[in-house]
Amino acid sequence: MIGEMLPAEKSIWINARFLTRPVTGVERVAREVISALVRHHLDSQGCWRGSGQVLRFGLIAPCTPEVLPNPWPELRLWQTGVFQGHAWEQWDLPRCTAGHLLLNFCNTAPLFKRRQWTFLHDAQTFAIPQNFTFALRFWYRLMFRMVARLGLGVLTNSAFSANELVKFLGVDRSRLTVAHLGADHMAHVTPDLTPRLKTLMDSLADQPFVLAVSSDNPNKNFLSVIKALELMGPNAPACVIVGRENNRVFSRSTLSTEKIHHLGYVSDAELVTLYRHATAMAYPSFYEGFGLPPLEAMWHGCPVVVSHTSALPEINADSALYCDPDDPASLAKALNSLVNDPVIRRQMSQRGQDRARTFVWRQTARVILDAVTAPCR
Numbered sequence: 001m002i003g004e005m006l007p008a009e010k011s012i013w014i015n016a017r018f019l020t021r022p023v024t025g026v027e028r029v030a031r032e033v034i035s036a037l038v039r040h041h042l043d044s045q046g047c048w049r050g051s052g053q054v055l056r057f058g059l060i061a062p063c064t065p066e067v068l069p070n071p072w073p074e075l076r077l078w079q080t081g082v083f084q085g086h087a088w089e090q091w092d093l094p095r096c097t098a099g100h101l102l103l104n105f106c107n108t109a110p111l112f113k114r115r116q117w118t119f120l121h122d123a124q125t126f127a128i129p130q131n132f133t134f135a136l137r138f139w140y141r142l143m144f145r146m147v148a149r150l151g152l153g154v155l156t157n158s159a160f161s162a163n164e165l166v167k168f169l170g171v172d173r174s175r176l177t178v179a180h181l182g183a184d185h186m187a188h189v190t191p192d193l194t195p196r197l198k199t200l201m202d203s204l205a206d207q208p209f210v211l212a213v214s215s216d217n218p219n220k221n222f223l224s225v226i227k228a229l230e231l232m233g234p235n236a237p238a239c240v241i242v243g244r245e246n247n248r249v250f251s252r253s254t255l256s257t258e259k260i261h262h263l264g265y266v267s268d269a270e271l272v273t274l275y276r277h278a279t280a281m282a283y284p285s286f287y288e289g290f291g292l293p294p295l296e297a298m299w300h301g302c303p304v305v306v307s308h309t310s311a312l313p314e315i316n317a318d319s320a321l322y323c324d325p326d327d328p329a330s331l332a333k334a335l336n337s338l339v340n341d342p343v344i345r346r347q348m349s350q351r352g353q354d355r356a357r358t359f360v361w362r363q364t365a366r367v368i369l370d371a372v373t374a375p376c377r
Contacts, residue, residue: 010054010055010056011055011056011057011058011100011101012055012056012057012058012100012101012102012103012372013057013058013059013060013097013100013101013102013103014034014057014058014059014060014075014102014103014105015060015089015093015102015103015104015105015106015109016059016060016061016068016077017061017062017085017088017089017093017106017108018030018031018105018106019059019061019068019069019070020061020062020064020068020084025121025292026105026106026107026119026121027106028185028292029105029106029119029121029157029181029292030105030106030119031071032181032182032185032361032364033105033361033364033365033368034071034072034075034105035071035072035361036182036361036362036364036365037057037365037368037369038072038074038075039362040362040365040366041365041366041369042057042074042075043074044074045074046058046072046074046075046076048369048373050373051373051374053373055373057075058075058076058077058078059072059075059076059077059078060077060078060079060080060093060096060097061077061078061079062079062080062081062083062084062085062088062092063079063080063081063082064079067079078096080092080096081093081095081096086108089108089109089110090110090111093110093113094110094112094113097113099115100115101115101116101117101152101372102115102116102117103116103117103368103372104116104117104118104119104147105119106119107119107120107121107140108143109143109147109151110147111142111143111146111147111150112146112150113150113151114150114151114152115151115152116147116151116152117151117152117153117154117155117368117371117372118147118148118151118154118155119154119155119156119157119179120144120147120148120154120155120156120161120165121156121157121161121289121290122156122157122161122164122287122288122289122290123144123161123164123165123167123168123169123289124219124287124289125137125140125141125144126141126144126164126168127164127168127287128219128286128287131217131218131219144165144168144169145169145170148165148169148171148175149169149171152372153175153176153177153371153372154171154175154176154177155176155177155179155368155371156176156177156178156179156289157178157179157180157181157289157290157311158178158180158289158290158311158314158315159178159311159314160289160310160311160314161178161289161290161311162176162178164289177367177368177371178367179364179367179368179371180290180315180359180363180364180367181290181292181295181359181361181364182359182360182361182362182363182364183292183295183296183298183299183356183357183359183360184299184357184359184360184361185361186268186271186272186275186296186299186300187299189268189269189271189272190269190272191269191272191273191276192267192269192270192272192273193273194267194269194270194273196263197263197270197273197274200240200261200263201277203261204238204261207237207238208237208238208279208339209237209238209239209240209261209277209278209279210225210229210237210238210239210240210278210279210280210281210282210335210339211239211240211242211274211275211278211280211281211282211297211302212225212239212240212241212242212281212282212283213241213242213243213283213293214241214242214243214244214245214262215243215244216244218286219285219286219287220285220286221284221285221286221307221325224284224323224325224328224331225239225282225284225331226239227328228282228284228328228329228331228332228335229259229332229335230328231328231329231332232332232335232336236259237259237279237335237339238258238259238260238261239259239260239261240261240263240274240278241260241261241262241263242263242264242265242266242271242274243264243265244264244265245262245264271296272300275296275297275299275300275301275302276300276301276302278297278302279303279338279339279345280302280303280304280305280335280338280339280345281293281294281297281302281303281304281305282304282305282331282335283304283305283306283307283312284305284306284307284323284325284331285306285307285309285310285312285325286307286309286310286325287309287310288307288309288310288311288312289310289311290311290315291306291310291311291312291315291316294306294312294315294316294320295315295316295355295356295359296356297352298316298319298320298352298353298355298356299352299353299356299357300353301349301352301353302349302352303320303321303338303345303348303349303352304316304319304320304321304348304352305320305321305322305323305331305334305335305338306320306321306322306323307322307323307324307325308322308323308324309325315359316355317355318351319348319351319352319354319355319356320348320352321334321337321338321348322334
C-alpha cells in the first residue's frame with residue numbers, strides 16, 4: 001500500500017487508474033482537471049476548505065510492479081487491490097472506497113457504487129454504434145446506464161453531450177453537470193522546431209499548408225480532408241498530417257505525394273509549432289462531445305474549419321468556419337477561403353484566439369468542485 005488512507009468522513013478519492021495508461025484524450029482531461037484543482041483550489045496538503053467543510057483529496061490506483069509516478073505531490077497516492085484494469089475498477093475500487101466519495105474522470109467507474117461522480121465525455125456508443133465492437137458497445141452502454149442512475153451525478157463536457165446522455169440513458173437533466181474543458185494547457189508549451197519539423201518547413205518554402213489529424217477511427221472523417229484537397233485541384237495547399245497513418249484512405253487518393261507530409265505522432269511542443277505555422281486546421285469530425293484539438297489550434301492563432309454537427313458549434317461559436325462532414329465540397333470551399341483570403345484568415349485567427357481564451361481548466365475544476373461539494377456529498 002502506497003500512502004495513507006484518508007479519514008472516511010473528510011475524504012474524496014480520485015480514481016487514478018488512468019495513471020497506468022498512455023495519455024490520450026480522456027487521460028489528458030483527467031490530468032488537466034486534477035492539476036487545476038491542485039493549483040487553484042486545494043492547499044499544500046490536498047485539502048479544500050469551504051462552506052464550513054474541510055475535504056481532503058487523494059488518488060487511488062491499482063498495484064503495479066513499480067510505484068506509479070504521482071504528478072501531484074500534494075495528493076496522497078494509494079495503490080491497492082489485487083486486480084488490474086476493469087476488474088480492479090469493478091471489484092477492488094468500490095471495496096476500498098466504501099463509505100467514501102469517488103471521482104471518476106475517464107468514462108468508466110464501478111457499476112454499483114452510489115457515492116460517486118463520473119465524467120462521461122460523450123454518447124458515441126449509443127449515437128454511432130457501428131464504430132464499436134458488440135462487446136465494447138454492450139459494456140459501455142451498461143456501465144453508462146448504471147453509473148448515471150445509481151451514482152450521485154454525472155459530469156460532462158458540453159450541453160450537447162448532456163442532452164445526448166439524457167436522451168440515451170433516460171436520466172433527468174438535473175443529474176448532469178456541464179463542465180466545459182479548458183484549452184490553456186497548450187499556453188505553457190514551448191514550441192520546438194525539431195529537425196524533422198525544420199526539414200518539413202524548408203520543403204514547404206513558406207507555402208500554405210493545412211493541418212489535419214489522421215486516425216483509424218472513422219468518426220474523425222479524415223477521408224473528407226483528402227477528398228476536399230482533391231476537389232481544390234492543382235492549387236490545393238499541402239497537407240501536414242499528424243497521428244496514425246490511415247493507409248486505407250491514402251490508397252484511394254489521387255493527391256500527389258508531394259502534397260502530403262505525414263509526421264505520425266508528435267510531441268506537444270511539435271504540435272504547438274505546427275499550430276503556429278499552419279494556414280488552417282481541418283476537423284470535419286462526424287461526432288464530438290466537445291472537440292479539444294480545434295480549441296488548441298485557435299489558442300495559437302490557427303484558423304479552423306470544423307463540422308456543423310454535435311458539440312462543435314456550441315464550443316466554437318463564430319470563431320470557426322463550418323463544413324458539412326458528409327460533403328467534402330463544403331470543406332474545400334471553407335479551406336479555400338482561409339488559404340486565399342488573408343483578410344478572412346486574420347479575422348478568423350483573432351476570433352479563434354479570443355474564443356479559446358474563454359476556456360480555462362481553472363473554471364472546469366471550479367464547476368466540478370462546486371458540483372461534488374454542494375452540499376457535502
